Amino acid sequence: MTYSGTPNNNDLSEYTAMNDVKQLIHTVPKAELHMHIEGSLEPEMMFQLAQRNGIALPYADVDAIRKAYQFDCLQDFLDVYYQGMSVLVNEPDFYDLTWAYLQRCKAQNVVHTEIFFDPQGHTERGIAFDTVIRGISRALADGQSELGISSHLILCFLRHLDQRSAQETLDQAEPYLHLIAGVGLDSSEVGHPPSKFTEVFDRAGGLGLKRVAHAGEEGPPEYVWEALDLLHIDRIDHGNRSLEDRTLVRRIAESGIALTVCPLSNLRLAVVPDLARHPIREMLNAGLKATVNSDDPAYFGGYVNENYNALVDALNLSQREIIELVINGFEASFLDDARKQQHIQAVRGCA
Ligand code: HPA
Numbered sequence: 480m481t482y483s484g485t486p487n488n489n490d491l492s493e494y495t496a497m498n499d500v501k502q503l504i505h506t507v508p509k510a511e512l513h514m515h516i517e518g519s520l521e522p523e524m525m526f527q528l529a530q531r532n533g534i535a536l537p538y539a540d541v542d543a544i545r546k547a548y549q550f551d552c553l554q555d556f557l558d559v560y561y562q563g564m565s566v567l568v569n570e571p572d573f574y575d576l577t578w579a580y581l582q583r584c585k586a587q588n589v590v591h592t593e594i595f596f597d598p599q600g601h602t603e604r605g606i607a608f609d610t611v612i613r614g615i616s617r618a619l620a621d622g623q624s625e626l627g628i629s630s631h632l633i634l635c636f637l638r639h640l641d642q643r644s645a646q647e648t649l650d651q652a653e654p655y656l657h658l659i660a661g662v663g664l665d666s667s668e669v670g671h672p673p674s675k676f677t678e679v680f681d682r683a684g685g686l687g688l689k690r691v692a693h694a695g696e697e698g699p700p701e702y703v704w705e706a707l708d709l710l711h712i713d714r715i716d717h718g719n720r721s722l723e724d725r726t727l728v729r730r731i732a733e734s735g736i737a738l739t740v741c742p743l744s745n746l747r748l749a750v751v752p753d754l755a756r757h758p759i760r761e762m763l764n765a766g767l768k769a770t771v772n773s774d775d776p777a778y779f780g781g782y783v784n785e786n787y788n789a790l791v792d793a794l795n796l797s798q799r800e801i802i803e804l805v806i807n808g809f810e811a812s813f814l815d816d817a818r819k820q821q822h823i824q825a826v827r828g829c830a
């Protein structure tokens with residue numbers, strides 16, 4: 480909305496309505512289902528950890544890091560993301576990273592979070608799987624006991640690596656299955672279809688793990704079909720390009736499988752040209768269970784609430800649409816039904 484001179488009554492009521500919606504976004508309890516913990520590494524912490532671990536960064540200061548966060552596509556971002564995570568070395572580094580994210584959750588009334596981690600991003604550079612999972616899971620346990628935030632951990636396989644490496648990662652995870660809710664698939668999508676990982680996903684399913692996969696972020700609708708039919712996923716991460724295939728949209732809508740949508744990520748990685756053209760409303764109208772998430776909040780300009788607010792600014796989402804998205808977040812979570820219903824009742828109480 481733009482003002483020229485004194486706002487008229489229509490502008491004012493629109494402004495008030497938008498503020499009411501933003502107040503609702505702030506206060507309503509929310510779930511987050513798509514957040515890479517390594518993507519919550521803020522530049523300030525990156526510098527602190529670089530110093531703590533004696534690692535040289537190719538940036539002069541925090542401002543230079545933020546300036547470097549200009550991406551034309553997913554791969555542009557991933558190059559910076561893998562470089563950034565090189566400052567994570569010891570267990571306390573993984574603890575501090577996760578604890579900082581949980582404090583953001585607390586400040587934004589995120590009461591349940593399902594967190595991705597990329598073990599191969601660490602084991603490939605000589606950090607033990609144990610170091611990574613112990614640091615993250617200790618912070619998650621403290622998040623539950625000290626902040627009242629429940630969480631699940633999802634181990635992502637890097638799809639630019641081969642299935643053998645994914646299998647070895649699952650081997651390393653086996654002693655820690657009590658700490659892991661599911662497996663996912665992330666990193667460079669195009670050229671690395673879900674079909675590359677059929678066996679390791681079958682094995683994960685056999686171990687009782689949930690299955691999710693990034694699909695249809697940059698990759699074509701065929702990758703979403705493969706994720707559904709070959710990997711037997713419980714949720715689709717991103718899924719934007721599903722909208723190009725009407726049969727696929729019907730299939731996803733009828734299955735009730737949710738999409739974990741990440742608006743600011745989509746903007747910053749040029750998946751959408753502009754948030755005003757973000758398809759989230761189209762997804763809801765097509766009967767898709769869309770949810771709102773931050774993906775890599777330190778790199779894309781915001782945590783969950785900033786993602787909701789950006790959608791409201793760009794698309795003027797209504798209170799009803801916000802409540803639907805928030806409820807979808809709990810329904811699509813891996814919480815048990817009783818906990819889901821408790822959260823959903825609390826959400827309805829805010830409407
Ligand atoms: N897409 C794929 N891989 C990722 C992403 C993403 O948005 N963030 C971190 N790893």
Ligand code: ZN
Nearest residue numbers: 513515665774
């Ligand atoms: Zn992601």
